[in-house]
Structures are given as C-alpha cells and as structure tokens.
Amino acid sequence: EAEVAQSPRYKITEKSQAVAFWCDPISGHATLYWYRQILGQGPELLVQFQDESVVDDSQLPKDRFSAERLKGVDSTLKIQPAELGDSAMYLCASSLSGTSGNNEQFFGPGTRLTVL
Amino acid sequence: AQSVTQLDSQVPVFEEAPVELRCNYSSSVSVYLFWYVQYPNQGLQLLLKYLSGSTLVKGINGFEAEFNKSQTSFHLRKPSVHISDTAEYFCAVSPTGFQKLVFGTGTRLLVSP
Numbered sequence: 001e002a003e004v005a006q007s008p009r010y011k012i013t014e015k016s017q018a019v020a021f022w023c024d025p026i027s028g029h030a031t032l033y034w035y036r037q038i039l040g041q042g043p044e045l046l047v048q049f050q051d052e053s054v055v056d057d058s059q060l061p062k063d064r065f066s067a068e069r070l071k072g073v074d075s076t077l078k079i080q081p082a083e084l085g086d087s088a089m090y091l092c093a094s095s096l097s098g099t100s101g102n103n104e105q106f107f108g109p110g111t112r113l114t115v116l
Numbered sequence: 117a118q119s120v121t122q123l124d125s126q127v128p129v130f131e132e133a134p135v136e137l138r139c140n141y142s143s144s145v146s147v148y149l150f151w152y153v154q155y156p157n158q159g160l161q162l163l164l165k166y167l168s169g170s171t172l173v174k175g176i177n178g179f180e181a182e183f184n185k186s187q188t189s190f191h192l193r194k195p196s197v198h199i200s201d202t203a204e205y206f207c208a209v210s211p212t213g214f215q216k217l218v219f220g221t222g223t224r225l226l227v228s229p
Contacts, residue, residue: 004159031215042120042206042219043160056216091159095215103215107152107159 002026004108012114018080021111025094035091082115118143120220128226137192137223139207149190150208202227
C-alpha cells in the first residue's frame, strides 16, 4: 500500500541550529501539505503545494521557516534558526489534485522535533 | 474563517460500551466535515467524511457520524468500543472548493477493560 514517507522520525536540536525535514508523497499526488502539531493541539497547516507551486503559506513563519518542492515530487521543510517554541510534530500529507472533499489527505508518520 | 470545537479533551469509557465524541464547527460558508484518528507517534488516518447527501455517515472500524446543520455539529459515535480504539480523535472542516483542513484540538479516547 502506498504511503507518505517522512524522515527523520525524531530530531533533537539546540536552539539557533538549523533543521530540515523531508517528505515523499504518494506517487501521483500533486498536492502536498506540511502541518505543525503542537502537543495537545490539532494540526495546523503551514504550507500547501500544488505541484511545485505554493498555493497557501499564510501560516508559515517566513522569517525562519522555508519550504520547497523543486520538482513537484518530494519536499523539504527547513527551520533556521530553531527556537524552543518550534518543538512539535511536523506532519506531511498528500492528495490528488481537485476539489477538497473528493481528495482525501493521506498523512505520513511525522517528524517529532525537540528543541533544547 | 472556519473553526472547530471539541469540548471534551478526554473521554474514558469501558470496553464494549458506546461512545460519542462531540464536534461543533463555525463557518460562514459551506464546509466538508471529517474525523481523523491518530495513534501514538503516528500520522492521522481518515475515519469518515461528510461531503453531501445523507447526514448519517459510516466510516471504518465501526464508527459513524451525523451531520446536523442546524446545530453545526458532527458528532462521532461507536456502539461498542474496543481496547484498540484508544487513540486521539480529531474533527476537521474544509471549506467547499478548497483543500485546507482546519482541525479541532482533539479528544483522547481511553478505553479500559
């Protein structure tokens, strides 16, 4: 069964360091999402790609976060510099392109980031 | 803008008992509604969704939910829970025509023997 892959699964870093997360969506899925899930809260959308283009990054802290999907397939989310408040689970999801309801978002296992 | 309220942060229940997890939403436009389940240290899995049509939606693992437009609710139910249902459950909405999901804060279902 096709799955969304994410790496690493766990990351511990010190504040002010740079971190990067990788996501490989299900083959053929044009839409890719990055969510941040703070402990005890629901996921919050950080950025959404349609192929290689960003369609929504309104909640992405652009002073320190960046995301790219250069070839419209896999994607990287970077934080530089990391802050204590960035400790969270970072989830990647993908879906076929189209209208929202008919396109289920499939989630990866997530990367749990701890900033010390 | 849309918002989702899950009033119960935790619901304890005994095995084989029925359970209802509550979800209320707020939106000025039509929305699609979803329930996701998250097991420890895993991603989210779709349980069921409401797009249109019948207000009673059946999902995986014996779960069902009922859309009530007048009360802006989408409560999740299961007639008999199992130990393996212990997990975090998230209600989410998406404005029709868009793909963005807005999640509630989640309800932790704790099933004990």
